[in-house]
Amino acid sequence: MGSQEVSTVDWQGKHVTVAGLGVSGIPAARALHERGAHVTVVNDGDDERARAQAAELEALGITVRLGDGATLPPSTELIVTAPGWQPDKPLFLAAAEAGVPVWGDVELAWRLRGDNGRKAAPWLAVTGTNGKTTTVRMLASILEAAGLRTAAVGNIGVSLLDAVLGDTEYDVLAVELSSYQLHWAPSLRAHSAAVLNLAPDHLDWHGSMEAYAADKGRVYEGNTVACVYNVADPATEGLVREADVEEGCRAIGFTLGAPGPSQLGVVDGILVDRAFVANRQKQAQELAEVSDVNPPAPHNIANALAAAALARAFGVEPAAVRDGLRAFRPDAHRIEHVADIGEVAYVDDSKATNTHATEASLAAYDSIVWIAGGLAKGATFDELVTGAAKRLRGVVLMGADRALIHEALTRHAPEVPVVDLERTDTGAMSEAVARAAELARPGDTVLLAPACASMDMFTNYNKRGEAFADAVRARADESA
Template structure:
């Protein structure tokens, strides 16, 4: 069984050491500054050489008084004398720089590994969250619950603020709610959270990891060395497999969450109530009410699962039941995540632009019935047969946009041939307005027009946020036109 260990003091670990940082993005700059602060001689390498890159480089070199040197336009050569490489999350494991490091016997850490080793002796524990979908929402729910219990608990990590900056902050945090990506976990061999969860697993980022098993195993690293609870999804056996193969501290428990009635050592749902049969004295016979389904916004099935996972981690940290209810009630999801935009002529319009893969979209489609589905974009190698087959009975119609819309159209033809389909070839800035107009034409009272693209957005939009904003703007214009018509009658 793994026992938690105190990392070496940063001054001893890094003073005088030649360190190469891969990437001049947010996490790379954060890592370089921290390493320079503790006496390392740092070289930052980045393949870019744009005006933006040169500006960042000059600012970083100036701010660190020459302790950091930036090398642009060459990211594949290991600088002479390097004894450690610290990488930004997006760099692939087969990058030439890492091959050179391996040949030279130089270790590679990620920004999370660096942050873990930079913790001080009184560092707050980490409650860690990963999964294919739902990470950000769950971490934000968790932080809200922890704050409702009176803890100083930020939501950090892949969600925004670099972990290196957080662990070096002078803020007196009690506990950290940490979102971790598979990229970050791949390069974090020493990470040992207090408790952690893998929310779900579905094929994603396989071009980076090489296979589904490698992707899952990188996710499973989050369970290594857990002290109190490894929280898994009862509906996803692969997450339980990852718990079973993890090396944890003696006494750490496996805690499941389910949308059904929970067994002992699980959290679940009974008659619209979120209940705990894991962190109660007599879990064989008793359950503790935590909250009502209506306390979760939105109360879609996959979001209830997120709430249960967050509650399990909070309860593992000792949070009382009433704080779970208060924290969930206080939580409001970020934009473009199952966000109700408006009701127009008895039709609900919902923006789930964040549903950029089939797994997320399947969860979104399962939350509504009947649906006029707005979908399409960059498929990233995904296939849509299973998604369409499972959702077919819920679909009133579909409006397809984007570069790979034909893949969804073909899946609809195979598995939902009676569902009307509008195929929009437009890719200009008015394409989303046209999609919403077509969806409103197809919808009837009681329907939901759901933007759940199942694809990435970059073929038509800067990111999924811009795509969701375009949808919401088009819906608001539709509502305004409706009000204007009513006033003229």
């Protein structure tokens, strides 16, 4: 199926099982019910919230089974699943045995785009282990600067189903896709797509690094104009080589160095394009200055280049790339500068929940007091510590798996002073900031980049970042 073709399905009387209540399951159930399908929702949980959600759906005439997400309902012709449900769940094993296809919410949205005569907007898709949300929001900002009707959708902001079925007719959609979503999206065919990077993540879900990479690589299948890859991460280029794309689709690299032909890169502080120019062998088009990227950390410049490549693939003019990057404001807790106190910068990167993200964060600063720790999710820290050792003024560790980081520091950076905080109460972050301040010297950066998930001490990474920012601001007020 070509990228611009719309698939039509006669839903009337079709027996569809929706797996999982929640942000994707409920809209899917409603959309299918409105189109005449016989919808049964199955859900593992049976708590108060689930019962309230079930009551709303049952009032519409949708069947809901709580506490039993394992059994395949009789007569099921299709399963539409929440992206987080693992492929080895009994429900899916039963579906495979019965020959019942499984779609995710992204696949359903793809199939429903253009439904009821709506314009089917092309998709510019982004995936990768880290940087997806920032890149998609940068891309949307660039597209808006070009005067296009767009939205950042998918694994971010507006749900894809709402975007494709809503009243707004978009010119193009900037789509963030997780590996989970791509696993369940067999017929997705984007206009252009980017894989930003690949590092071990969610291996418990996918089963292996190879399976994880293969699901990420699905984003390139059927691309019509450009497959954007990271020159510094050869695995992403490998996925482009393996993809079955439309004839004429090009491989476009992005690099923090000087770009070769068919690449975007950086020359003397300028973001330049040698891919979408008349003579890419000899010419380069200036797009923006590094200072137009906020913040101008190396991995964020890489995000900007990927966003620019996708926008240029869609025909956006250079001035809109510059204007869109200038207008972009990063989400909270992503390399967010909180304050300067006594010539020491305090930076919140609570979103750095794995080693790959933290490696990029640490690389952005020359001399660091690093606050780290939390739930390691099976990660190891030797490579991270080895790479960052020369930049570390000191380290403050907190959280359930801090010992794993401490052991790596002992092995690879024994000269770096380490403060090990045992406390896990709400005041722990304030103490972490205070101890980091004691280690810091003028010109240093105190960086919260935990390399771990937050749920051992905080509700989520947002709450962890807020605790850090609150502690820093309180310290700034005291020193004022």
